[in-house]
Amino acid sequence: MTMTHTLRGLTLAASFWLLIPAAQGAPVTFSSKALCVEGVAAPLEVEVAETQVQRNRGLMQRERLAEDAGMLFLFEGNARERAMWMKNTLIPLDMLFIDGGGKIVRIEQRTVPHSLRAIRSGEPAIAVLELNAGTTSRLAIEPGDRVIHPAFD
Numbered sequence: 001m002t003m004t005h006t007l008r009g010l011t012l013a014a015s016f017w018l019l020i021p022a023a024q025g026a027p028v029t030f031s032s033k034a035l036c037v038e039g040v041a042a043p044l045e046v047e048v049a050e051t052q053v054q055r056n057r058g059l060m061q062r063e064r065l066a067e068d069a070g071m072l073f074l075f076e077g078n079a080r081e082r083a084m085w086m087k088n089t090l091i092p093l094d095m096l097f098i099d100g101g102g103k104i105v106r107i108e109q110r111t112v113p114h115s116l117r118a119i120r121s122g123e124p125a126i127a128v129l130e131l132n133a134g135t136t137s138r139l140a141i142e143p144g145d146r147v148i149h150p151a152f153d
Contacts, residue, residue: 028057035072035129036148037104040139042068046129050074059130060088070131074151079124086115092133096141097121102152104145107136127151 030047037044049055049071059071075082079100086093095108105123110133121128129147136142 038146044068046070046072048072073128079126082121082125083118093130094136096129097125098127100126102147104143
């Protein structure tokens with residue numbers, strides 16, 4: 001075995017071990033940012049899931065979410081139909097699917113915790129905003145409203 005083969009093997013092994021903590025429930029950190037929805041007086045404080053590790057973790061295993069808080073999932077690439085599920089999510093949520101211009105294209109209200117049902121955007125989207133169940137009704141957020149955040153044109 002050459003030195004190159006040994007180094008490749010060590011690199012692959014190290015890469016594999018780096019993935020294990022995220023899979024076993026190690027803490028995943030998110031940045032937070034204020035997000036506004038046109039027509040809603042107060043901003044929402046959202047955590048941003050922009051890496052694959054962050055998107056995979058999302059709001060899973062959380063027992064509560066502050067009233068005007070949420071998580072914004074940002075996806076790379078072009079807008080396309082998106083699907084989310086509630087596996088390992090303990091709290092009911094409202095899911096807002098958002099296109100590249102920041103327009104809310106669909107809202108799924110009051111999702112069911114632990115459900116394996118795919119919740120689809122139905123239209124091309126580049127982001128999903130998850131809020132506490134009932135938030136969209138309470139704040140009168142509807143499809144067609146615009147989300148103001150640096151991720152959108």
